[in-house]
Amino acid sequence: MPIETNLTPERRQAMIALGAWNDMLLTDYLEEAVTSAADRQAIVTYRMADGTHASLTYAQLNEKVTRMAAGLAGLGVAKGDVVSCQLPNWWQMTALHLACIRIGAVLNPLMPIFREHELRFMLAQAESKVFVVPGVFRGFDHAAMARGLKAELTALEQVLVVGGEGPDSFENTLLERAWERETDTAALFRERRPGGDDVVQLLYTSGTTGKPKGVMHTSNTLMSHIRPFATRLGLGNDDTVFMPSPLAHQLGFLYGLMLPVYLQATAVLQDTWKPAEAVDIIRAERPSLMLGSTPFLADIAEQAEAHGPDLQSLKLFMCAGAPIPSPLVxxxxxxxxxxxxxxxxxxxxGAVTTTRPGDDPSRAVHTDGLPLPFMELKVTDLESNTLPPGQEGPLYVRGASLFVGYFKQPELYGVDAEGWFPTGDLARLDEQGYVRITGRSKDVVIRGGENIPIVDIENALYQHPAIQAVALVGRPDERLGERLCAYVSLKEGIESLTLADITAFLSERQVTRQYQPEFLVVLDELPRTPSGKIQKFKLREQAGQSVA
Known part of the structure; x- marks a missing residue:
């Protein structure tokens, strides 16, 4: 059954009339690539654990997608069912998404850093039918974790382990059996073909209410971003995209998974970020475009001082997630x-704004770019009146790539009658329409481009027997943008608390390491308003002064 969304007939009609939506699926672009560029490399994957790399042409990718799609249908995945995956930057992730589209299923990418604490909620809410994981990645046994979760979750029927053995092996189940010979795939795919407004991606994002929200995207919302993005950056099928950012993050998904297929170009994937090894990859594959948050740019700039001649193919680097320091540029x-x-x-x-390749370099330092075609921004005062250029206020966005709702939480959509979505960010627009993000009204810390769900972690820490009160804020960091700092007051009779104490406590509760505080400050009392609310702005100021 199709998943219910907040999409209205009026929005669809407006987007079709605008030319923003055309009901094309990513699999349509795959088929075009197979017709015109069957032997071109589609994906090259580099695994850092063993130093191996593998590649697939568009013809080979299409063959695997066809077999996997028929296999998933054979396993009982129905139209509208959710298939979750916690995969690194491997070709299986791209193939799985394309296979899901072929049979009308929904892919739910999950970050490899997530552990039981995060996954239990996401898999349960999504009612995931299949969960695809690596066996062991970065020393962690994902297969054992997934099997444990399967025993808890009634909707989860199948765990598939990439590189595994036995009955839940991904390879044995989906790739080594010729599923496409057991069914009429043309008829299956024709029957299961999703519409342009059917949900194809479910991606969880950190919210302010303590639990993640499942963002729903359709082929129309995703592709109406990819097309103008490629045009603005002047990209074509002769480009090669280097993606070391996780494909399970929207940045990696859009530009490392979708964009290359749309362009009929080559995606080069690195599964674990290692700057020195990235130099070797760039030397070998000669990508023209790289994308990532500020830490990736900082590391490449550092490598370029010694290995500049090996990096000359890089013509464009798109940086998102935090302001770009001028010295780094x-x-x-x-x-x-x-x-x-x-x-x-x-x-x-996805990316709402970008600077343009022909802009003065200072634009990348002092602004976050112009809206892409089919997207609009406005900055308002607290009474929702539109502000003139140069004035700061809450930022709203509307347009073609706006999502179609939060999974099973339609009441949280927040889009008004005119289509404006409150971003939770503060910003100002200049006379030319360039935006500068100046702050966040949302209670989220962004570490290396990854949102940390503050309320969720605070709720966990409030269970610590030594903690009376806790507030988490971002501490500015030159490389990662922010690191998480915990301010706590202790219960009466408790003499001390260390950072190691609270990280051990969170680890016991299976909270991923990247979501754990990296600094701890113990105060007699946390600053509060007269009504008792913690004044986080004072703590942010203190955290900022500590690194000044």
């Missing part, structure tokens, strides 16, 4: 021909 420019593209977006939209 200057450092990159000294040894690279790379044009830095600044961007701002969110899971609910």
């Amino acid at each position: 200057e450092k990159a420019a000294r040894n690279l021909p790379t044009r830095i593209i600044s961007a701002w977006g969110m899971t609910e939209n």
Whole structure:
């Protein structure tokens, strides 16, 4: 059954009339690539654990997608069912998404850093039918975790382990059996073909209510972003995209998984970020475009000082997730021909704004870009009156790539009658329409481009027997943008608390390491308003002063 969304007939009609939506699926672009560029490399994957790499042409990718799609249908995955995966940057992730589209299923990418604490909620809410995981990745046994979760979750019928053995092996189940010979795949795919407004992606984002929200996207919302994005950056099938950011994050998904297929170009994937190894990959594959948050740019700029000649193919680097420091742009420019593209977006939209390749380099430092075609921004005062250029206020966005609702939580959509979505960010627009994100009204810390669900972690820490009160804020960090700092007051009679104490406590509760505080400050009392609310702005100021 199709998943219910907040999409209205009026929005669809407007987007069709605008030319933003055309009901094309990513699998349509795959089929075009097979017709015109069957032997071109579609994906090259590099695994850092063993130093191996593998590649697939578009013809080979299509063959695997066809077999996997028929196999998933054979396993009982119906139209509208959710298939979750917690995969690194491997070709299986791209193939799985395409296979899901072929049979009208919904892919739910999950970050490899997630553990039971996060996954239990997401898999249960999504009612995931199948869960695809690596066997062991970065020293962690994902297969054992997935099997444990399967025993708890009634809807989860099948765990498939990439690189596994036995009955739940991904390879044995989906790839080694010729599923396409057991069914009429043309008829199956024709019957199961999703409409342009059917949900094809379910991606969880950190909210302010303590639990993640499942962002729903359709082929129309996703492709109406990919097309103008490619045009603005001047990309074509002769480009090669280097993606070390996780495909399970919207940035990696859009530009490492979808964009290359749309372009009929090559995606080069690195499964674990290692800057020195990235230099070797760039030397070998000669990508023209790289995308990532500020830490990736900082590391590449550092590598360029010693290995600049090996990195000369990089013509564009799109950086999103945090403002780009001016010295970093200057450092990159000294040894690279790379044009830095600044961007701002969110899971609910993809990149809404980017600078343009022909812009003055200062634009990437001082702004977050112009809205892409089919997207609009406005900045308002607290009474929702639109503000003139240069004034700061809450930022709203509307347009073609806006998502179609939160899974099973339609009441949280928040889009008004005119289609404006409150981003939770503060911003200002200049006379030319360039935006600058100046702050966040949402209670979220962004570490290395990844949102940390503050309320969820605070709720966990409130269960610590030594903690009376806790507040988590971001501490500015040159490389990662922010690191998580915990301010706590202790219960009466408790003499001390260490950072190691609280990280051990969170680890016992299976909270992923990247969501755990990296600094701890113990105060006699946390600053509060007269009504008793913790004044986080004072703690943010204190955290900022600690690194000044």
